[in-house]
Amino acid sequence: MRVFISADIEGTCGINAWPETERSTPMDYAPYQKQMTKEVEAACKGAIAAGADEVFVKDAHDSARNLDPSELPECIRIMRGWSGDPLSMMSGVDKGHFDAALFTGYHAWASCGGNPLSHTMNLQNEFVTINGVRASEFLMNAYTAGYYGVPVAFLSGDKALCDFAKELIPGITTVAVNEGIGGATVSMHPKAAVKAIREAAEKAVKNAQNCAVPMPDRFDMVIRFREHQKAYSRSFYPGARLEDEKNVCFSAGDWFDVLRFAHFVF
Numbered sequence: 283m284r285v286f287i288s289a290d291i292e293g294t295c296g297i298n299a300w301p302e303t304e305r306s307t308p309m310d311y312a313p314y315q316k317q318m319t320k321e322v323e324a325a326c327k328g329a330i331a332a333g334a335d336e337v338f339v340k341d342a343h344d345s346a347r348n349l350d351p352s353e354l355p356e357c358i359r360i361m362r363g364w365s366g367d368p369l370s371m372m373s374g375v376d377k378g379h380f381d382a383a384l385f386t387g388y389h390a391w392a393s394c395g396g397n398p399l400s401h402t403m404n405l406q407n408e409f410v411t412i413n414g415v416r417a418s419e420f421l422m423n424a425y426t427a428g429y430y431g432v433p434v435a436f437l438s439g440d441k442a443l444c445d446f447a448k449e450l451i452p453g454i455t456t457v458a459v460n461e462g463i464g465g466a467t468v469s470m471h472p473k474a475a476v477k478a479i480r481e482a483a484e485k486a487v488k489n490a491q492n493c494a495v496p497m498p499d500r501f502d503m504v505i506r507f508r509e510h511q512k513a514y515s516r517s518f519y520p521g522a523r524l525e526d527e528k529n530v531c532f533s534a535g536d537w538f539d540v541l542r543f544a545h546f547v548f
């Protein structure tokens with residue numbers, strides 16, 4: 283059995299502020315880099331206990347060079363850095379005939395109050411919608427998994443995102459390690475989070491067959507940029523249109539066309 287893990291940091295247990303996500307501020311970053319690695323290790327171990335013999339890990343935050351691979355189980359393969367393909371945080375998921383996709387350290391969507399670090403892809407947009415629903419990176423990446431027929435079995439991150447995931451995929455197993463309140467974060471103990479992720483990931487992988495991603499027939503994406511200048515220039519992407527001076531809209535029936543739009547327009 284093969285499992286794919288996409289790992290972010292802004293939903294890692296206890297994380298609260300941008301310097302804690304950035305290599306350039308090592309004093310703040312180091313504890314969360316470590317915790318991110320421990321959470322991925324826990325998810326890998328859970329997957330292995332459920333029968334996975336290979337776990338493919340995509341380091342999916344910022345430089346994509348956050349995880350310490352030496353701390354992960356030996357059966358993993360890990361993709362560090364960015365290939366430059368539109369799959370982005372899911373790069374590699376198209377290649378492996380995976381039986382389940384797992385997400386760790388994920389965070390709520392742009393403008394959501396459920397995480398002080400909430401955003402979608404970058405900080406240049408106020409929000410993103412897909413078919414009228416505020417879109418997170420999780421939603422986009424779940425659709426990417428679904429596009430390749432991979433069930434989305436597990437998510438750890440903030441509570442707002444876990445609540446959303448349960449609505450999208452009722453069979454998914456989640457661990458809400460953080461809850462955002464304005465600029466604050468209330469979290470579990472980091473060791474308790476690791477324990478919970480280890481146990482939940484095993485349960486999740488065993489339940490993966492109940493976690494198919496519901497794929498819409500059509501995807502209408504809107505990116506609301508913070509700056510009208512940026513929206514204007516990005517609206518020249520083939521097939522895109524500008525609405526309300528800040529909204530760049532794109533519609534397609536094939537999710538990969540949306541991913542390609544996102545790849546060039548975000």
Ligand SMILES: [Zn+2]
Nearest residue numbers: 290291292343
């Ligand atoms: Zn990130």
